[in-house]
Amino acid sequence: MGDTNISAVLLEKGNLKLEERPIPKPGKNEVQIAMHSVGICGSDVHYWVHGAIGDFVVRAPMILGHEASGTVSEVGEGVTHLKVGDRVAIEPGVPCRFCDYCKGGRYNLCHEMQFCATPPVDGSLARYYVHAADFCYKLPDHVSYEEGALLEPLSVGVHACRRAGVTIGSKVLVCGAGPIGLVCLLVAKAMGAAQVAITDIDTKRLEVAKQMGADFPVHVTTRDGREVADQVVRTLGCNPDVTVECSGAEPSVQTGIFATKSGGVLVLVGLGPPTINIPIVNAAVREVDIRGIFRYANCYPTALSMVASGQVNVKPLVTHRFSLEQTLEAFEASKKGEGIKVMIHCDKNKA
């Protein structure tokens, strides 16, 4: 092809470099994609800074990036639903397809999951990348590459709100107004939630949340989970049916338990410390169910429909843009925590 495949490689903790890699060829049921837009996620930054997330340790160089979209540049054997030139969003996790979880539809729990940029699996922050074709979703003409890349965090929001049982008339509390809190807010509203309250320690983030449709921004100024819960209930005028906890912070999880109405649901999206102190008896005797979230399954098509139909508008989430060559700068910006979503443009034209 005469092209190069510049890739953003995490050589080891703290060492992120652009490297030339061979251009991968698509195998059976795979497609080769000329990458276009890749968003940076907190986990990418975490691997860069800490070299590990829980049991996943960076032991060998790994390409980062898992929130991605691009253009199909070559089609492998057996692929019929995509052709060269198709613009696609990439669902980054490819499960084994054979185990009980996969057969049961909860493929996100597959033990053999190959997930972009989760060691040891390479991500897609490169010029060219190969992926399972059935996990690539064709974007309609009016959906941009950036929106395609944003389908990843949006799918987390879809999975979270589904598992939370958000529905028409729901009163929802979202804890944390970072990118994940914001997509959960969007999805909750799209699902028909009557009122959404959102908490954060940062008033600027709350302003953005308000612009994105939050009914009640709640500024958190204390580490007392119960106090914040009272604040939320006062502001909302009732106990929320559902709380979607997106910060991982212990006081916030406690708030989720104290605030949620009896018989309601607390969903844990944010990942915090390995052990936390929670008012478990309060949750138990009020039948407040606690459900965790691990990525998503069967959510990408839904996320895509929502974006394509205009039901949700994720465009405002992108606040910073860099070229692939500026990857290190992009990661520095993301690490600082300014803005919301940093997007990297990998195509040579930087369109």
Next chain:
Amino acid sequence: MHSVGICGSDVHFWTEGVVGPFVVKAPMVLGHEGSGTVSELGEGVTHLKVGDRVAMEPGVPCRYCTACKGGRYNLCKDVKFCATPPTDGSLCRYYVHAADLCFKLPDNVSYEEGALLEPLSVAVHACRRSEVTIGSKVLICGAGPIGLVCLQVAKAMGAAQVVITDIDAKRLEFARHQMGADVTVLVTSRDGREVADQVVQVLGCNPDVTIECSGAETSIHAGIYATEPGGVLMIVGLGRPMATIPLLDAALKEVDIRGNLRYANDYPTALAMIASGQVNVKPLVSHRYSLEQALEAFEFAKKGEGIKVMIHCDKTKAL
């Protein structure tokens, strides 16, 4: 009244004067696991008559609120629950109760079995909310009265294998030989991960459902570590208000953590199970006393020996 079982909460109110937010501020009749014979009918009662032997579901909800109308009347904020302050219980000769919450016992169901419908209903509610079903592999933590009824209900629901843990070998023997546990695990470690490994080893796999009946923090940890991804950890046992737990582990494998408050719409099911012989709760009654011996009964229950202490309130003391 005929038969009233003593529950851990009755003992707790007696010794501590409080259970959670409920404080004994005035004299209160104890007892909520009760059965007896209808001796007089109030106006409007048509489904019962004098002489009917009944089991009483002790919590009377308000019937008007959203929780009541939605079928989750156990969560009614104004529920009047026997022997939860300030509501009197039924440990006496005569007691009055909402008729629709009194269930007629068939001739083949004893008064004691009627009284045992209360803890059995806790188990029905817990197993239902955990989604125990045919083929389930179930871990039950704690082989006290509640663990034992959960064991029976899980088996009745078609669980393929039930493993039960306890720190007391005698309780485990009872669970295995009298209550149908497939496997038992004697807990000797305070390390939740160790206990979980033990369970998985003897069960041969990770349980789909864990029903935690002890309230002990270590046991909750074990439940989180042992349960299969996508499974359920049901918290029935109540321990200290705050617990330090590996919530991240549960969250990352989508092990849902659910609690229980008593039961709702479970008494009829519990009764049907006993009446049909699907479960056998008779062996649970280990000690009997007359109403006059109530204090002795409580002293014994407090010791924690035996399983269920039953108090007979009728003057003839018939079984």
